[in-house]
Amino acid sequence: MDLYAAIRGRRSVRRFASASIEPAVLERIIDAATWAPSGGNAQTWRFVIVTEQARIAKLKTVSPGLIGEPGAVVAVCQDLAAARAKGSALGEVLLAPCDAAMAAQNLLLAAYAEGLGTCTVASFTHRAVARLLKLPETVEPILLVSVGVPDETPKAPARKTEGIVHWEVYGG
Numbered sequence: 001m002d003l004y005a006a007i008r009g010r011r012s013v014r015r016f017a018s019a020s021i022e023p024a025v026l027e028r029i030i031d032a033a034t035w036a037p038s039g040g041n042a043q044t045w046r047f048v049i050v051t052e053q054a055r056i057a058k059l060k061t062v063s064p065g066l067i068g069e070p071g072a073v074v075a076v077c078q079d080l081a082a083a084r085a086k087g088s089a090l091g092e093v094l095l096a097p098c099d100a101a102m103a104a105q106n107l108l109l110a111a112y113a114e115g116l117g118t119c120t121v122a123s124f125t126h127r128a129v130a131r132l133l134k135l136p137e138t139v140e141p142i143l144l145v146s147v148g149v150p151d152e153t154p155k156a157p158a159r160k161t162e163g164i165v166h167w168e169v170y171g172g
């Protein structure tokens with residue numbers, strides 16, 4: 001798949017067909033996530049793949065942003081203690097969420113290349129998700145990504161162009 005076509009064609013999908021996803025496919029898209037860059041090559045991201053529908057249902061009760069019935073939900077997490085050990089306060093506060101977002105974008109694009117739909121979800125109660133997924137004390141969920149067989153073809157929301165790009169200096 002052409003990279004530019006994937007970048008432009010990927011959409012946030014919130015309606016899924018009720019189909020499970022092969023574990024091998026989930027492993028491939030997580031592998032793609034781990035090929036993202038990370039600050040200082042810290043790789044302090046952690047991924048929890050949830051496929052049990054009962055657990056996904058529980059996640060939904062504490063995640064207003066998690067919409068539809070996805071076949072899987074991937075919690076993109078960070079081990080903040082490891083991030084701090086690697087990159088001190090900058091590692092914990094800035095690099096960790098940046099790295100998680102980079103990994104998540106790889107995941108979205110890889111899933112799209114597999115014919116799957118995804119939606120990034122930031123609207124969830126962190127403590128409740130951490131409890132449901134039995135995350136260790138130092139591991140923080142940064143984003144949830146729903147993954148499933150798409151049952152809709154959303155229109156692309158328009159992209160802003162005015163005032164977004166500046167050459168050489170702001171306003172240039």
Ligand SMILES: Cc1cc2nc3c(=O)[nH]c(=O)nc-3n(C[C@H](O)[C@H](O)[C@H](O)COP(=O)(O)O)c2cc1C
Pocket residue numbers: 010011012013014064065066067119120121122123124154156157
């Ligand atoms: C950091 C982040 C958080 C988001 N959180 C949610 C969310 O909680 N629920 C949701 O339905 N969509 C969420 N989205 C998806 C955005 O609404 C979506 O990416 C945006 O409308 C652009 O649409 P597109 O992804 O189809 O290009 C989130 C996206 C990002 C990048």
